[in-house]
Amino acid sequence: xxxxxxxxxxxxxxxxxxxxxxxxxxxxxxxxxxxxxxxxxxxxxxxxxxxxxxxxxxxxxxxxxxxxxxxxxxxxxxxxxxxxxxxxxxxxxxxxxxxxxxxxxxxxxxxxxxxxxxxxxxxxxxxxxxxxxxxxxxxxxxxxxxxxxxxxxxxxxxxxxxxxxxxxxxxxxxxxxxxxxxxxxxxxxxxxxxxxxxx
Numbered sequence: 001x002x003x004x005x006x007x008x009x010x011x012x013x014x015x016x017x018x019x020x021x022x023x024x025x026x027x028x029x030x031x032x033x034x035x036x037x038x039x040x041x042x043x044x045x046x047x048x049x050x051x052x053x054x055x056x057x058x059x060x061x062x063x064x065x066x067x068x069x070x071x072x073x074x075x076x077x078x079x080x081x082x083x084x085x086x087x088x089x090x091x092x093x094x095x096x097x098x099x100x101x102x103x104x105x106x107x108x109x110x111x112x113x114x115x116x117x118x119x120x121x122x123x124x125x126x127x128x129x130x131x132x133x134x135x136x137x138x139x140x141x142x143x144x145x146x147x148x149x150x151x152x153x154x155x156x157x158x159x160x161x162x163x164x165x166x167x168x169x170x171x172x173x174x175x176x177x178x179x180x181x182x183x184x185x186x187x188x189x190x191x192x193x194x195x196x197x198x199x
Contacts, residue, residue, distance in 0.1 A: 024066040024092035029053035033076025038101025040164045045099045053097045055183035083151035101165040108166040109137030112159040115149035119196045125156045126189030133185035171184035
């Protein structure tokens with residue numbers, strides 16, 4: 001085995017060890033219960049976010065990560081409680097799953113938000129993963145002061161998987177295959193962030 005092959009083998013082994021080390025991902029399905037979030041008719045963000053979060057949990061577990069779900073059914077969880085739960089897990093990362101809505105009916109695409117500098121790498125990795133898997137319009141990675149980001153001591157991001165207010169994108173989001181692509185894209189980002197040594 002030459003030096004290059006040995007270096008590749010070491011890199012792959014270290015990445016696999018990192019992935020199998022049981023690092024924890026806190027998954028926050030946005031809204032829930034009386035808080036339906038954005039909607040188009042009877043299509044509610046709270047349901048789509050939970051479905052996507054559960055797919056995300058499934059694929060993360062397959063990669064060897066531990067997961068903590070902020071909610072796993074249609075219940076209301078206050079923002080303060082979401083952040084408090086996450087902060088009980090030092091060394092974890094936090095991903096909040098949402099879908100977007102606006103009065104501007106032509107706006108579409110995915111976007112990812114972060115607050116702290118330690119979260120920007122995670123935001124970029126997961127955002128690029130979603131774009132690669134869905135080919136959705138790119139609305140970028142952005143700084144934001146959302147409560148669950150500001151009050152989190154972990155690397156924390158909030159992803160917006162598409163606009164329910166855009167009829168075409170809403171039709172895509174309603175398909176399980178599309179939500180599956182989003183979840184897989186986020187997982188790809190988590191794996192890249194993990195392998196980068198930033199976590």
